[in-house]
Structure formats: C-alpha cells, structure tokens
Amino acid sequence: MGTPALRRISECFVKPHRSNHLSDQICNLTPWDIAMLSVHYIQKGLLFKKPATLLHENDFIQNLLENLKHSLSLTLSHFYPLSGRLVTHKTQNPPSYIVSVDCNNSDGARFIHATLDITIADILSPLDVPPIVQSFFDHHKAINHDGHSMPLLSIQVTELVDGVFIGCSMNHVIGDGTSYWNFFNSWSQIFQAQSQSENREYDVPIARQPIHNRWFPNNCRPPISLPFKHHDEFLERSEKPLHxxxxxxxxxxxxxxxxxxxxxxxxxxxxxxxxxxxxxxxxxxxxxxxxxxxxxxxxxxxxxxxxxxxxxxxxxxxxxxxxxxxxxxxxxxxxxxxxxxxxxxxxxxxxxxxxxxxxxxxxxxxxxxxxxxxxxxxxxxxxxxxxxxxxxxxxxxxxxxxxxxxxxxxxxxxxxxxxxxxxxxxxxxxxxxxxxxxxxxxxxxxxxxxxxxxxxxxxxxxx
Missing domain, CATH: 3.30.559.10 (Chloramphenicol acetyltransferase-like domain)
Structure with a gap:
C-alpha cells in the first residue's frame, strides 16, 4: 500500500486587517535581500497534537481555521510586506533593472486547508524525515523571484489523524530566519490573545514590533539598480539531489x-x-x-x-x-x-x-x-x-x-x-x-x- 495522498480542502487569501499609510508603499530592497532572489522560500513549520478532549469534535478544525485566519489578518497589519508582491521596473535609457516589493497591489497571503490520513507517529517514528513532509508546505520548489506572481507568504494547515501541522512558506527576499520567527511568534501571540478576548477587532500589542525601515550602507541610495537586462541572467533552479x-x-x-x-x-x-x-x-x-x-x-x-x-x-x-x-x-x-x-x-x-x-x-x-x-x-x-x-x-x-x-x-x-x-x-x-x-x-x-x-x-x- 502506498503513502496516502494529501488532499487540499480549501484555499483563500488573507489581507491585513487594517491597512496603514506605510502598506501603500513600494519597499526598496537591500543588497542582503536582493542576493536571495534565486534561492528557495523559507519553509518551516510546527507539528501539534490535537487536544484529546477535542479529538472527536467536528467543529474543532473549523474553529481553529477561522481563528488562524483572523489572527493572521491582524498579524499582517504589523508585517504588511508579507501580503505584497515583488515587482521589477526596467528602463532601456538609461539602463536600469530594479526589483522591489509592492506592499499593496496583491491578493494578500495564501491560506490553505489540507488533510492527510497519517499519524504523528508516521512522521516522527522513521529515522529519516519522510518525503511526505514536503507536501505540508506550499510553494514547492519555488524560488524567491517567483514572488512576482506567487504570494510572498503562504500558510498551509494540514489536518492529520491525531495532529495538525502548520507550515509556512515565506519569501526569503522579504526576510531571514530572525524575521521569519518574529512573524511566527507574533502570529501565535495574537492568536492566543484573540482566543481569550470577547472583542475580536481590537489590535493586540505584540512583544516585538517589526521595524520595516530597511538599512542601506551610507554610500548607497535606494533603489538599487542591477546590471542585468533579463532575469535569466541571474536565476538558476537547482533540484535537490537524488539519494x-x-x-x-x-x-x-x-x-x-x-x-x-x-x-x-x-x-x-x-x-x-x-x-x-x-x-x-x-x-x-x-x-x-x-x-x-x-x-x-x-x-x-x-x-x-x-x-x-x-x-x-x-x-x-x-x-x-x-x-x-x-x-x-x-x-x-x-x-x-x-x-x-x-x-x-x-x-x-x-x-x-x-x-x-x-x-x-x-x-x-x-x-x-x-x-x-x-x-x-x-x-x-x-x-x-x-x-x-x-x-x-x-x-x-x-x-x-x-x-x-x-x-x-x-x-x-x-x-x-x-x-x-x-x-x-x-x-x-x-x-x-x-x-x-x-x-x-x-x-x-x-x-x-x-x-x-x-x-x-x-x-x-x-x-
């Protein structure tokens, strides 16, 4: 018998709960950001046990999904570049090639609900990480430059027999691991506060407010123009080696x-x-x-x-x-x-x-x-x-x-x-x-x- 297949149940887009004047802007990218254009998205996630008391309640997963979406929307109000898209502006005379983030002109972050008929033990018992874990994440094999047409952030919630996996794919041009976990921790903080509050509309103050003012060296005036005419000159799609x-x-x-x-x-x-x-x-x-x-x-x-x-x-x-x-x-x-x-x-x-x-x-x-x-x-x-x-x-x-x-x-x-x-x-x-x-x-x-x-x-x- 083969491995059960993952089923995508639903998909939607989540936008920031409240826009602010900054979220309308174009975000200029630093050398550290631009250097990441040809590598993959960051894909990390957490595996949770379904609470034993809720295991057989049909509305457990629906309530979880609604609360995750709502708290994600509130979190994106703080981390607004994650709901944007990459844009490239080219001119011939003078020659200029600029990649930046349009923080506003997009559908938002993608949110996926999927199910898979396996258990936590199926994931954690084998010595090696089973390949099925790769299916817990959206943007499979995507490189960061694909953020021109793909969401910069995609959340996939996969329901297992006895657990839930929350997988997050974040464009590495937008941030590094420190930025990624600040977003994830803030989302969790807002989720917890929302679930304990009667008023779901209030803005939860988060412990570590992100600073979006990107840092450039003194001798560098943004935006940075790249010495390329076409993205084929600097992109490479490398496959993970077999074996x-x-x-x-x-x-x-x-x-x-x-x-x-x-x-x-x-x-x-x-x-x-x-x-x-x-x-x-x-x-x-x-x-x-x-x-x-x-x-x-x-x-x-x-x-x-x-x-x-x-x-x-x-x-x-x-x-x-x-x-x-x-x-x-x-x-x-x-x-x-x-x-x-x-x-x-x-x-x-x-x-x-x-x-x-x-x-x-x-x-x-x-x-x-x-x-x-x-x-x-x-x-x-x-x-x-x-x-x-x-x-x-x-x-x-x-x-x-x-x-x-x-x-x-x-x-x-x-x-x-x-x-x-x-x-x-x-x-x-x-x-x-x-x-x-x-x-x-x-x-x-x-x-x-x-x-x-x-x-x-x-x-x-x-x-």
Missing amino acids: LRERFFHFSAESIAKLKAKANSESNTTTISSFQSLSALVWRSITRARSIPSDQKTTCRLAASNRSRMEPPLPEEYFGNCLHAVNAETTTGELLENDLGWAAWKLHVAVKNLDDRVVLQYLGEWLDSPVIYQMGRFFEPYCVMMGSSPRFNMYGSEFGMGKAVAARSGYANKFDGKVSSYPGREGGGSIDLEVCLFSHTMSALESDREFMHAVSEFNPLRF
Whole structure:
C-alpha cells in the first residue's frame, strides 16, 4: 500500500486587517535581500497534537481555521510586506533593472486547508524525515523571484489523524530566519490573545514590533539598480539531489556542555561557545564520513545575523535580511589530524572576526559587482553549511493546542552538507540538528563513534 495522498480542502487569501499609510508603499530592497532572489522560500513549520478532549469534535478544525485566519489578518497589519508582491521596473535609457516589493497591489497571503490520513507517529517514528513532509508546505520548489506572481507568504494547515501541522512558506527576499520567527511568534501571540478576548477587532500589542525601515550602507541610495537586462541572467533552479537523506539528531544540554568543555580544554581557552563546539563536531564527523583525500579543501560555513555586529547595532526587530556566511577553511587532513578544540577554535575566530568593518566591505564589493546566490555555485562539494539557529523561539509559538511536538522543514534549500539547527523541544540549551547528506555519507555518519557518542537518546513521541 502506498503513502496516502494529501488532499487540499480549501484555499483563500488573507489581507491585513487594517491597512496603514506605510502598506501603500513600494519597499526598496537591500543588497542582503536582493542576493536571495534565486534561492528557495523559507519553509518551516510546527507539528501539534490535537487536544484529546477535542479529538472527536467536528467543529474543532473549523474553529481553529477561522481563528488562524483572523489572527493572521491582524498579524499582517504589523508585517504588511508579507501580503505584497515583488515587482521589477526596467528602463532601456538609461539602463536600469530594479526589483522591489509592492506592499499593496496583491491578493494578500495564501491560506490553505489540507488533510492527510497519517499519524504523528508516521512522521516522527522513521529515522529519516519522510518525503511526505514536503507536501505540508506550499510553494514547492519555488524560488524567491517567483514572488512576482506567487504570494510572498503562504500558510498551509494540514489536518492529520491525531495532529495538525502548520507550515509556512515565506519569501526569503522579504526576510531571514530572525524575521521569519518574529512573524511566527507574533502570529501565535495574537492568536492566543484573540482566543481569550470577547472583542475580536481590537489590535493586540505584540512583544516585538517589526521595524520595516530597511538599512542601506551610507554610500548607497535606494533603489538599487542591477546590471542585468533579463532575469535569466541571474536565476538558476537547482533540484535537490537524488539519494539525499534527511535525519534529525538530538543533543541534550548535558551532551553539549561536555562538548563545550572538551573544546575549550583542548584549545586552552574559555571563550568557545556551545554552538561553535557542536558545529566543530559536525564538521569533523561529516568530513570523516565523506572519506575524501587528505589534501582536499573543506569549508564550514555558519549563517550569522549581522544585527548586533553593526555600529550602531540594528535591533533584533529589524525586518528583512541581515545575514552573513562566516567561513572556516582547512584541508581534510589537517581537520581530522587535529582535535575537536582545534576545529572549534577556527570557527570561534571566524565568528569573532565578523564585525561592522567586514560587513561594510562585503556590501561595498557587492554594490560594485552584485551577486545573486545560487545553490549550485555557492557551495563547494565538501562544504558543511550550518543554517537556522537554536536561538529562534520555535516552541514558543502555540495555537491553542499546547506546545508543538516537533518542528520540521520543507523541500527548500536542501543539499549535501546542509545542517539546520533547532532548539530542542525540552529547552535548557538542548539542540536538534536536521542533517542532509548523500545516503552513503549518512550511513557512515551513523557509524561514526565520536559523533554518535555525543548524540542523545530521544523519543519524540513521548509528548
């Protein structure tokens, strides 16, 4: 018997509850935003258990859907660029190619209700993430440039036998992971407040009001004109490789504390962070599992937010992209001949060196010669890329069903060596890693003694 098929029950569009004078504007994009035009949407979501008391009530899902739509409309009043569309303005004389966001002239955000006849256990029991999880997200395989004709935000609520998955696809040109989770957390906050209020029309004050005033370097006057005549010159649609396995590994707070102590002890320091220690373990273990020649170059990249690194710093509430990929590079031989502390120190130095001066230099070079990131060309074959962040408040988002059982992602932005980090559900500094590797490399990683010794036993179904 094959896997049950997902059924789309309904689809509609949701607009901001109240428009404001800003939502009528054209939003100019920064270099950080424009660079994302050829990569996929952000696809992240949360899996909830249906409340046992409501499991057999027919109106449970209808009430949930209505409350989700209404609170989404209120949330979009704060995050109005998400209800817009991308627009391109071209002129021949003088030559100009400008991509921006029209915040007003669109149908709004898409909202989908779907059903699938499987259980939470069907999703969480297999070692690997089952491919059916990709169907929990709209905009399958879409790249951000498709936001000219597709919604910049699409929510899909998938009803399972005993659970509900809320999946969100957000255009990466509009914002990064920090922006994404601020939107998601704010939506949850508004949902909770609405469900406890008699007055559904009042505006809920949110904890972290997004700041939409996009930041540009001093020598840059928006809008930015790109040196292209047609989007075919900078777009590439890369398929996720076949034989790519995706698996979650759990690291308890205790296990990570041991890794951190080991890395600092071996480097004779106290400044290496928990995440740098874990990333060093992952880099070394995946490189060992790949069985590549000792003189082969290998890179570990960490996605870092620039907000706190700018002078003056940008607030956490800054809505947009504000990312920089921090690199540590060596040969396979050197990485594996040295200890965990050596690798962790390399990552520590790379992160420490990322400051305002480095970011401004990168932006200056980008403005001289704009680069649109492309999956196929941006990452070397022996790279390990650490994306997302365990600092994001994923499990703080509740929608009347209690704390989520698990966080999962869609098809988007996956390749061999991509590792996404999530906070562990139990909190306290625990971390889950979503690891994407070719099948043979994943099998080798699962047999890697150092790596598996640090992985913690974890039963996601005990909640």
